[in-house]
Amino acid sequence: MVGEGKLQCPHCVAVDSAGNIVVVDCDGVKVFRGRDGTLLKSMGHRGSNITELHLPWGVAVDQDDSIIAANVGEDNIVVFDKDGSVRRTVGRSGSGEGKLKHPYGVAVDGEGNIVVADYDNNRLQLFGRDGRFLRAIGKKGSGEGELQQPWGVAVDSNGVIVVAESLGRRVAMFKNDGTFIRSIRRWGSEGSALGRPRGLAIDMEGNVVVADWEMHRVLVFRQDGSFVRSFGGRGSGDGELKHPCGVAVDGIGNIVVADYENHRVQVFSAEFE
Numbered sequence: 001m002v003g004e005g006k007l008q009c010p011h012c013v014a015v016d017s018a019g020n021i022v023v024v025d026c027d028g029v030k031v032f033r034g035r036d037g038t039l040l041k042s043m044g045h046r047g048s049n050i051t052e053l054h055l056p057w058g059v060a061v062d063q064d065d066s067i068i069a070a071n072v073g074e075d076n077i078v079v080f081d082k083d084g085s086v087r088r089t090v091g092r093s094g095s096g097e098g099k100l101k102h103p104y105g106v107a108v109d110g111e112g113n114i115v116v117a118d119y120d121n122n123r124l125q126l127f128g129r130d131g132r133f134l135r136a137i138g139k140k141g142s143g144e145g146e147l148q149q150p151w152g153v154a155v156d157s158n159g160v161i162v163v164a165e166s167l168g169r170r171v172a173m174f175k176n177d178g179t180f181i182r183s184i185r186r187w188g189s190e191g192s193a194l195g196r197p198r199g200l201a202i203d204m205e206g207n208v209v210v211a212d213w214e215m216h217r218v219l220v221f222r223q224d225g226s227f228v229r230s231f232g233g234r235g236s237g238d239g240e241l242k243h244p245c246g247v248a249v250d251g252i253g254n255i256v257v258a259d260y261e262n263h264r265v266q267v268f269s270a271e272f273e
Contacts, residue, residue, distance in 0.1 A: 002037040002256075002265040006030070010258040010265055012070075012105075012152075012199060012246030014061045016082070019251055022067055023258065023265055024059045028052075029069055029080070032265075034250060043084035044069060053078060058106040058117070058152065058246075062129075068114060070106045075099075077106055077116060077127070090114060090131040095121050098133030105153040105163070105200075109176065115161055117150040124150060124163060124174070137161070137178040142168060145180035152200040152211070152246070160223070162208055164197035171197055171210060173223065184208065184225045192219065192227035199246035204253045204270070211247040211257060216240075218247060218257055218268075236262050 008026040015021055019034035028044040044053040054073030061067055065082040075093035077100075080086055091100040105117030112129040122140035124147070127133055138147040148168035155161050159176040170185035171194070186193045195214030203209055203220065207228055210219045217232035218241070232241040246258035253270030 002032050002034075002267065006039055007263050007265065009260050009263060010246065011057045011260065012059045013248045013256050013258045013265060014059045014067075015248050015250045015256060016061045016065045016067075017251075018065075021248075021250075021256055021265060021267075022059055022061055024056045024069060024246075028056060029059065029067060031067075034267075041084060043067070043080055044078060044086075057104045060106045060108045060114075062108045062112055068106055068108060070103045070116065072102050072104060072119075075101055075103065077103060077114060079114075079131075088131050090127050091116070091125070097136065098125065098127070100125070104151045107153045107155045107161075109155040109159055109161075110157065115153050115155055117153040117163055119149055119151065122147045122149065124153065124161065126176075135178065137174055138163075138172075144183070145172075145174075147172065151198045154200040154202050154208070156202045156206055156223075162200055162202070164200050164210065166196050166198060166213070169194055169196065171200070171208060171221070182225060184221050186227070191217075191230045194219065199244070199258065201247045201249045201255070203249045203255070209247050209249060209255060211244040213243050213245055213260075216242060216244065218244060218255065231268060232257075239266070239268070241266070 058070035067080040077090040101120035124137040151166040152164040173181040199211035201209040216234035220228040242261035245260040
């Protein structure tokens, strides 16, 4: 358990190279020591100036351990150095190239490019390490290669971009150049069904890990769409979840979950079944 009594509705999580757990909640960004949950530092407290965050949501950590936060209320991305100072902001409000409308998810690829789930523009946008716009992927719609309110995003070691569509109730996969690969969509109420996927991560075997807000659980799929396992279930006890929103995988394969309505982060063993 991480952050109990110190978090208010944690939205998203990431893990840095030292194994520290980076959490975005309603108050900003907090960094906890992974092995014991000690709060190490916080940054980007609630506000609207350049050093503050207005409705922060997604978070990622790059190769330099800079912290990249999706700043939904200001329609931009804020990049913090690991000491907490702001390095730059990326994007601004709008619908043109490089502009954002409620960017809920953010990830970093192997080259350090920033991938943004541009929720109300129904697309992904890629920016270079320096913040310059590279390209957009997807457009509004329910067909192959189209997106409906993209929320969480992750990138695997081969550069494949995986995005959770909250409205579309599916997970879509694209090549880095924007070529559509496939979707994962499962209807029903059984353990492998997708409700409202939000947070995403890639585990050490390349599987897609999904935080399902509606079903109160985490699901794991192979990239071909086949189901591996799920865990969680609605509740407040150890191992139970209430509206999990973000998910990450640490350096030894443990799955870290932002347990939104329980105001905590839970860590599940890589061997958990």
